[in-house]
Amino acid sequence: MKLFSLSVLYKGPTKAHLLKAAYELSSVGYFQRSSVQEVMTFTCGLIVERSPPGCRCSVQEQEYMCHVYIRDDCLSAVAITDTEYPQRVCFSLLDKVLDEFSRQVDDRDWPTGSPETIRFTRLEEYLIKYQNPREVDALTKVQAEVDETKIILHNTMESLLQRGEKLDDLVAKSEELGQSSKAFYKTARKQNRCCKMM
Template structure:
């Protein structure tokens, strides 16, 4: 079971425009990869052009199975896989958004959210720490001033004696 390509294509009135695509061409020879990728891109665009809005289809092309889904807003997705790859899984992948389709992507999104919260918490802690440092410095300054005032007052009062 192998998944070779996943393409997102916008179906315009005259032709289909490739928006984004991901390929796994590691099973092909180095010199074959560019022509295989070109074939997959061309086939994906052609299938989206020929598929009506709001419908799904599976097309066999050479040794590949191409699964296509074109939404009502003319956004189409094509999965190219080998014959062994389950059709149900392909259409499930095309229906869901990436966070729901891939558990690792969902976990990564949750980690990113947690990381953002952690950074903001650390930032607020640092700000509080800076405020505490300011308070400590001000209290030390106030303590030094009160000692100086005490010494000055003591010198001023030493010339007079209480009876």
Template sequence: MSPGVCTATMKLLCLSVLYKGETKANLLKAAYELSSFGFFQKSSIQEFMTFTCGLIVERSAFGTRASVSEKEYMCHMHIRDDGLSAVVIADSEYPQRICFSLLDKVLDEFSRQVDDRQWPTGTPETIRFTVLEEYLKNYQNPREADALTRVQAEVDETKIILHRTMESLLDRGEKLDDLVQKSEELGQTSKAFYKTARKQNRCCKMM
């Protein structure tokens, strides 16, 4: 995900809740686990994760459950018909079934705690939903997390769409590099980080 960084397997890096509007995804809440990254990289890595989650939700259809594979990382998403969405970014070794059980649990609890009138315009600062970081922490170890999900119905993996790369979500002729440079969510430092690392072919590998 970033130059010169080694991450341990079986790890969750980001868990976010968004609202999918007609043209744009609105971030409502997010939690991150960035201890495996260097101090000076964490800010840019977090911005890229936020950017990636938003892009995935924006470019996917309502009622979609999908996984996007990018190098050694996986972005798992569940977009409900009502637009409420959740994305978890994990390493490729983390079990898909547990990720989708986590997403379902987060979406159910969020919809119970947060009025749907807040979803289109809410922000991470205004939305009161305090358990996201706890979920991210409790599900770090998939063996322990599996015990939390056994009581839930099995996820029907045949209904999960697998995309091999981020580029597979883009419209024909679109380039990820252009979307990064045009993004209002990414600061100039993160864009410069992306551009430099891209030239070295060692960029944040999710991108």
């Protein structure tokens, strides 16, 4: 999962213009970085220009995802990520960025501001902090732990089967399970044959 850029733009009546941006392009070749950055800036502006105020949307372009949030006051934020980065985390980040930006930068400066004139340094901090969504988002962290537990449980069941024991045989031989429990197990097993645990 990778977060490549964060941008704050103002959606004017005819054109969107960039107020501030931060980029993390270390995974891109050195000689291509400036071109990739220009394309990302252009794409952010284009998406903001063509989206209505109050819009939250995600647009895929090749291996990149552009997550856009345009508030009703036309202040906009765009995050460019890879396709694996969680959308929910992106929109949470964009909401935080816009809230903080609007508190620190006077709204009279939005229509005429530029990256050189706007004083807002938190984009770089957010870009670094949100590189690993599991570290900043509790729900994503819990989901990763659940996925890890499923893998461990799956491996434990496989190790039982590797010793030559079959769960079906153990259920059939069990004296602790009643007939209704055994029947339920057999019925569930038949219905789940098409499904495999991952």
